[in-house]
Amino acid sequence: xxxxFSVHTIRFITLVFIQVLILNHINFxxxxxxxxxxxxxxxxxxxxxRIALILLSFLLGLTIDLFLDTGGIHAAACVFIAYIRPIILxxxxxxxxxxxxxxFNTVEFGSKLTYFTLLTVLHHIVLFSLEIFSIxxxxxxxxxxxxxSIFTILLSVIVTIIFSKESK
Amino acid sequence: MxxxxxxxxxxxxxxxxxxxxxxxxxxxxxxxxxxxxxxVSSYFNLKSQxxxxxxxxxxxxxxxxxxxxxxxxxxxxxxTFGESYRFFSSNxxxxxxxxNNNILTLNKGTNDxxxxxxxxxxxxxxxxxxxxxxxxxxxxxxxxxxxxxxxAQLKKTNHFGTLTWNGKDPKFTQLIxxxxxxxxxxxxxxxxxxxxxIFPKGVRVGVIEDFKLDQAENYYEINVRLFNDMTNIExxxxxxxxxxxxxxxxxxxx
Numbered sequence: 001x002x003x004x005f006s007v008h009t010i011r012f013i014t015l016v017f018i019q020v021l022i023l024n025h026i027n028f029x030x031x032x033x034x035x036x037x038x039x040x041x042x043x044x045x046x047x048x049x050r051i052a053l054i055l056l057s058f059l060l061g062l063t064i065d066l067f068l069d070t071g072g073i074h075a076a077a078c079v080f081i082a083y084i085r086p087i088i089l090x091x092x093x094x095x096x097x098x099x100x101x102x103x104f105n106t107v108e109f110g111s112k113l114t115y116f117t118l119l120t121v122l123h124h125i126v127l128f129s130l131e132i133f134s135i136x137x138x139x140x141x142x143x144x145x146x147x148x149s150i151f152t153i154l155l156s157v158i159v160t161i162i163f164s165k166e167s168k
Numbered sequence: 169m170x171x172x173x174x175x176x177x178x179x180x181x182x183x184x185x186x187x188x189x190x191x192x193x194x195x196x197x198x199x200x201x202x203x204x205x206x207x208v209s210s211y212f213n214l215k216s217q218x219x220x221x222x223x224x225x226x227x228x229x230x231x232x233x234x235x236x237x238x239x240x241x242x243x244x245x246x247x248t249f250g251e252s253y254r255f256f257s258s259n260x261x262x263x264x265x266x267x268n269n270n271i272l273t274l275n276k277g278t279n280d281x282x283x284x285x286x287x288x289x290x291x292x293x294x295x296x297x298x299x300x301x302x303x304x305x306x307x308x309x310x311x312x313x314x315x316x317x318x319x320a321q322l323k324k325t326n327h328f329g330t331l332t333w334n335g336k337d338p339k340f341t342q343l344i345x346x347x348x349x350x351x352x353x354x355x356x357x358x359x360x361x362x363x364x365x366i367f368p369k370g371v372r373v374g375v376i377e378d379f380k381l382d383q384a385e386n387y388y389e390i391n392v393r394l395f396n397d398m399t400n401i402e403x404x405x406x407x408x409x410x411x412x413x414x415x416x417x418x419x420x421x422x
Contacts, residue, residue, distance in 0.1 A: 021205055024264075027399075031266040067198050068264070069271035069307060132268050132335070140335075 057082035199305035224291035293395040321361040
């Protein structure tokens with residue numbers, strides 16, 4: 001239990017630092033940035049209770065907001081995906097999730113990809129609509145969501161593959 | 169409990185345009201992190217920053233040595249004002265240009281007598297206005313911020329308008345509310361108007377890229393190509409207007 005706790009603490013801090021110090025300066029084509037810190041929410045153990053996850057995601061989003069001067073948009077998007085994570089889990093993993101026997105290292109690649117895609121796209125939609133905050137710019141919101149999502153999904157899949165090999 | 173958290177988020181979100189006092193990067197933790205990282209990363213663009221500073225030195229030197237000869241020159245330079253403006257030099261430790269509301273962080277704060285609403289310029293032109301300050305750091309509302317409104321004018325005539333940003337391209341800002349009667353042409357220089365008591369008159373902004381009439385056909389909307397490359401700025405100057413108190417007192421008495 002203690003080691004799980006410390007693993008998640010280290011993951012939290014590392015992801016925040018990577019996000020703030022490296023990934024926010026990529027600005028591919030001027031505005032595309034991957035937001036890989038949501039991996040923390042994605043990989044959080046399923047058996048732990050929901051309230052802890054939601055509180056931690058709020059904290060995670062708020063930390064990112066602090067660094068980026070963005071008010072509360074990352075916190076809001078993080079809490080949103082943490083809140084609806086069980087629904088996404090059920091949708092992408094089906095019956096394995098019902099039996100609570102899921103482990104991210106062992107599930108097949110396809111359903112893992114669906115899971116990350118849903119999580120990322122939802123997070124980015126909430127994030128960019130709160131950032132831009134106007135309906136007249138809906139094209140811009142969708143455009144930013146699409147391109148940043150592709151980037152984020154690619155990176156998160158790569159990161160999970162690298163680190164799951166290592167832990168075995 | 170769940171709903172409580174969600175509502176808490178949206179409370180903070182709803183205040184994000186007033187920018188709640190405690191969530192900004194001028195605080196001790198984030199300012200400290202950005203400062204230490206900037207200590208390292210600033211070495212990577214030393215060359216281009218040196219070039220910018222050398223260019224400015226050259227320009228200032230040419231003004232200095234030519235001033236006795238051309239004492240009645242009408243050349244207005246961004247760094248020659250009366251005694252009423254004080255300048256502080258500072259470094260940008262966090263730059264941002266890809267969001268809709270971009271905010272920068274500087275490594276000077278209230279310990280260096282920096283206060284809210286001071287102007288920020290670089291050697292090439294306008295950057296933004298100081299927003300929040302802590303003891304050692306301060307945040308700047310960049311001109312690349314959709315909520316930023318700065319008074320600017322044409323250099324050759326005194327027609328003035330408002331400098332805004334539409335959130336699309338960090339190379340361009342938009343100058344609106346220039347009257348239809350004014351002689352606008354592509355390539356003209358835009359400078360600050362000095363009407364706002366934040367910036368002195370004559371800080372360079374950019375050149376006109378293209379322009380069109382707005383929907384009511386009474387005012388021009390002008391696309392301004394900035395002199396500054398907002399993606400590559402490091403050394404900036406903070407401007408304090410010593411007469412600001414007097415001007416605001418006078419205006420509020422009316």
